[in-house]
Amino acid sequence: MPSPLYLLTRPAREPIRRWVLSAFPRSNTGSLDYDHPQGDPGLFGPNSATWRVHSDFPGMLAGGLAALTLQTLHPLALAGVWDHSNFRGDLLGRLRRTTAFVGGTTYAPRTQADALIEHVRQIHTHITGHGEDGRPYAADDPALLTWVHVTEAYSFLQGYRRYSHVALPGDAADRYYDEVRRIAEALGAHAVPASEQAVNDYFQRIRPELVYTKRSRVVLELLAQVRLPIPAAGLSRDMFLHAGAALLPDWATELLGRTPRQQRQARLAARALWTVAPVFRAALKDGIASRACRRMDMPAEQLQHWA
Numbered sequence: 522m523p524s525p526l527y528l529l530t531r532p533a534r535e536p537i538r539r540w541v542l543s544a545f546p547r548s549n550t551g552s553l554d555y556d557h558p559q560g561d562p563g564l565f566g567p568n569s570a571t572w573r574v575h576s577d578f579p580g581m582l583a584g585g586l587a588a589l590t591l592q593t594l595h596p597l598a599l600a601g602v603w604d605h606s607n608f609r610g611d612l613l614g615r616l617r618r619t620t621a622f623v624g625g626t627t628y629a630p631r632t633q634a635d636a637l638i639e640h641v642r643q644i645h646t647h648i649t650g651h652g653e654d655g656r657p658y659a660a661d662d663p664a665l666l667t668w669v670h671v672t673e674a675y676s677f678l679q680g681y682r683r684y685s686h687v688a689l690p691g692d693a694a695d696r697y698y699d700e701v702r703r704i705a706e707a708l709g710a711h712a713v714p715a716s717e718q719a720v721n722d723y724f725q726r727i728r729p730e731l732v733y734t735k736r737s738r739v740v741l742e743l744l745a746q747v748r749l750p751i752p753a754a755g756l757s758r759d760m761f762l763h764a765g766a767a768l769l770p771d772w773a774t775e776l777l778g779r780t781p782r783q784q785r786q787a788r789l790a791a792r793a794l795w796t797v798a799p800v801f802r803a804a805l806k807d808g809i810a811s812r813a814c815r816r817m818d819m820p821a822e823q824l825q826h827w828a
Contacts, residue, residue: 553621553629553637555812561630564704567817568828570697574677575627576810576824577685579764579798584673584680585619586765589744591672591773593737595730597658598665603736604650605660612747623673626704628813638707645708653736663711670705671714671723674698679768683791684798690827724770733776741777763790 565571575581593599602608608615625637648660658665678697682689694717702713714720745762766779767787774784811821 553625553633555628555630555809556816558630559816560818562817563629563631563813564626564634565700567814567819567823569700570693570827571627571700572810572813573687573693573824573827574681574697575623576808577681577687577798577802578808579761579794579801580680580682580684581620581623581677582680583684583761583765583794584676584678584768585616585623586744586762587679587768588673588676589616590741590765590769590777591676592669593740594733594773594776595665595668595727596654596732596734596736597652597656597662598668599734599736599740600650600652600658601648601660601665602740605648608740609743612743616747623677624809628809630816635707638704642708653734661709663709666705666708666710667713667723668727670702670708670710671720674701675720675724675770676765676768680765683768684764684795686795686798687825687827693827724772728772731776733778737777760790760793763787764794767791 592602606615622637622641626634629637642661645660645666649658651657660666674697678694681687695715698717698720699715702710702715705713714723745758747758763783763786766774766783767790769777779787806821810824814821814824
């Protein structure tokens with residue numbers, strides 16, 4: 522018998538499904554086949570922390586926006602985006618490509634996930650230049666790869682904690698960080714933090730290198746104006762942006778100079794997203810996580826439980 526929540530959210534599920542698929546269309550998965558070969562666990566497998574954390578759409582989208590915000594604070598990482606990315610004209614496309622990479626490396630069969638990583642490695646070899654202060658940068662610099670990876674992993678995990686409605690076991694954070702570092706290392710990163718304490722220590726070490734610049738402000742202003750191709754695009758964008766800001770560590774909130782009003786908006790948006798998150802989950806039961814589960818002959822509902 523369906524649960525009361527399932528019945529209550531039924532009228533909203535199909536509109537939300539259409540909105541999500543229009544903003545992040547399935548066609549962006551390209552040639553990735555999440556259904557075959559049967560029994561292929563990919564890079565992580567169905568018992569992993571990564572499959573569980575990355576299956577929560579509200580936490581992942583809010584976390585992804587938080588990660589982009591954090592990444593603007595590293596001058597050399599930002600210089601690569603500034604010089605080589607079409608973020609000014611296609612910021613939504615950049616978000617979609619990042620989403621496709623994370624989804625593919627998480628849930629695609631092993632050979633396809635490896636090929637996706639190699640494709641990104643090759644792209645990185647062409648991204649070089651100099652920051653505003655004249656320092657050289659390269660997208661395949663292990664230090665920059667580690668920064669991008671840690672900001673994403675941290676933000677995704679915080680998004681799951683805040684919005685998934687699933688209690689995180691005590692060892693789950695360490696399991697997650699230890700698993701996803703494989704992606705960063707496959708891309709060329711070194712000494713990637715593999716536990717929650719190691720991530721906290723990493724942020725402590727790197728904070729002197731971070732700064733909020735005019736470029737940071739430009740990118741974040743563009744992010745705040747991005748038009749999602751969905752009804753009530755401004756409202757949904759603002760909810761996810763502010764809910765993402767609620768995931769930022771305190772030191773980043775201070776460095777970004779977020780005002781008391783902005784911090785109140787973040788708290789309100791976090792409560793709003795937590796409230797509607799079950800509707801998103803009910804509306805997206807046939808996503809790539811569910812397809813990967815079927816490939817492994819496992820009920821998708823099992824991702825809501827931790828061993």
